[in-house]
Amino acid sequence: MKFTCKKCKKDFDEDYKNLFDILKCPNCKNKEVVLNSIKQGVHPPEAGFGISYWEFEDVLEEGKVSYLKEFFEVEFDFHYSRISEEFVLTEKSGNKVDFKEIYKKTQNDGKLQRMIYNIYYVLLQGD
Ligand SMILES: [Zn+2]
Known part of the structure; x- marks a missing residue:
């Protein structure tokens, strides 16, 4: 996953080791x-980074296409594309x-759960 430092603007490539890992x-x-432009340091809801199946569908329908393309390509070797909705x-x-199988996988893996949560979070922020 590609990150940029907000302070010194350095670009670097790193992965979360677990759900609550904080990168420096x-x-x-x-x-x-x-x-990319996802703000890190999002506090998890009480139950972690889980989202409902309906929220997952919202992410697929309305989440930022570039994030979804990269997420599915890198993590699943799937091809994602979207025209309007x-x-x-x-x-x-x-x-x-x-989709139900993929949803289950994302919710059973801390790293995937966090990544999809971050994409969902950006969607909620109206980015
Ligand atoms: Zn820095």
């Missing part, structure tokens, strides 16, 4: 780093993906 800039150690998520073979 490797250059100046500042904790205010930005995932019609989105398509397919495997490399062209097979359609079962």
Whole structure:
């Protein structure tokens, strides 16, 4: 995942090790780093970063396309595309993906849960 430090503007590539991992800039150690334009340091809701299935569908329909493309490409090797609100998520073979299965996977894995939560968070901020 690509981040930018808000303080010194250094770009770096790192992954969350777990759900509550906080990343620091490797250059100046500042904790205010930005995932593309996703603000980090979002406090988790009480139950963690879980979202409902309906919220997950909202993310697919309305979340920022560049984040979704990268998320599905890197984490699942799936292809995501969207024209207006019609989105398509397919495997490399062209097979359609079962969203309920993907939703379950994202909610059972702390890192995926956090990533999808961040995309959802940006959607809520109206970015
Ligand atoms: Zn920095």
